[in-house]
Every structure is written in structure tokens, then in C-alpha cells.
Amino acid sequence: MQNIVTVSRNVNPKKYNVDLLAPNTGRERDGYMVAGKAFGVGIREAKKEAKRIADLYSATIEMKI
Secondary structure, three states, X not given: OOOEEEEEEOOOOOOEEEEEEEEOOOOOOOOEEEEXXXXXXXXXXXXXXXXXXXXXXXXXXXXXX
């Protein structure tokens, strides 16, 4: 499992959220831990932030638009 950066729609139809999904290494649960990185930003800023976070954490980017 590797880190994943997701870009998804916000409640506002013209805004987006950027989240980092990191593998959960705890013994009691499998899956991912979610850390929000940007909330309610425009598409340009969301893509820029996703690229920055992906480079920082060696993650892949998933666009859930």
C-alpha cells in the first residue's frame, strides 16, 4: 500500500478538497488514515496542492471529480 492524494468535490459545486490517504499500520485496523490538506479551494489551487503533497509524500494523485 502506498500514499494517495485525492482531489474531490466540496459541498460547493465550484470548490474542491485535497486529502492525503496514508496506509494505516496499526494492528487493529486495515485501510487508510485520511488527513485533509486543503478545503474549499478552486480547481487550479487544488491541482497545485495535490502535486505538492504528492511530491512530498511520494504519493499518487487520484481525481475524484
